[in-house]
Amino acid sequence: MSQTADFIRGLPKAELHLHIEGSLEPEQMFEFARRNRIALPFASVEEVRAAYAFSNLQDFLDIYYQGAGVLQTETDFRDLALAYFARVAADGCRHVELFFDPQTHTDRGIPFAVVADGLLAGMAEAQRRYEISSKLILCFLRHLDEEAAFATLRAAEPYLDRIVGVGLDSSEVGHPPAKFERVFRAARERGLKLVAHAGEEGPSAYVWEALDRLHVDRLDHGNRSLEDEALVGRLVAEGMTLTVCPLSNLKLCVVKDLEAHPLKRMLQLGLRATVNSDDPAYFGGYLADNWIAVTKALGLARAELATLAKNSFSGSFLEPAEAAEHLASIDAYAQAA
């Protein structure tokens, strides 16, 4: 491994944009399908991987929702989460704020409790095994309607002490943030943190809406904010954290190649960008793979890497004292390296 890759893997970091269903590896898809007696439309792992050629977000979502169909039991969700944590334990990852999509499961008859209990069990085990802390973020599927989002929030009620916040994902264009203004207000009234995918494929106007109508605490992706100078000014002034996902952007054709990725420009503009994997099993890399690929493509300096690592903790929903410990560990690491 190169010196840069070694430095990156050892750097303490958090992952703030990870869809746990997007960590389902093809091998695991076959294993879960076998034990749950579910037929898959693929004959082999190679055939599944060959299907992972996407030209936009919807191409990916179609196959991602299909893959999630093998997840049936609490054990499946626990195993899924643990397999993810085992991978990022080797990436210098100390904290994860993971998304889950309850509607993808409840709409096929899997109770909310099966999903949440399984994921929470995996998260607790990851803390014991790998000393990785984690928090759960419930995402509403934006291609479904407001009432379905409210029903999901009601189903989550018994779990709200173990869910840090709500998010908004799935097909962006045609489903602006404003569609979910009332359910986000209800979530805020319950003390939940708020995040939303915006400006991945959708226009900068959707980012404005996420700020002004949803009142998000953090922005997922946000790439297209760069098309709007006033918006960049607003994001910088507010110290808004952006959860950027380089390999996802490449695979979903948000950027033409990694050399054209806006991450370095975001940092130069003073935006609080972070690096994340999004759906690592589908996009060709886990947390450190994203860091290494984008660092090589853009020639990021060590000082920029330390800034990205610090942004991942200062933009997290950890308590300030916990975040401060991680920030100090980054300084200590960078000085010793």
Ligand code: HPA
């Ligand atoms: N964008 C929107 N919805 C998603 C994504 C994404 O990158 N990954 C999983 N659901």
Ligand code: ZN
């Ligand atoms: Zn995402």
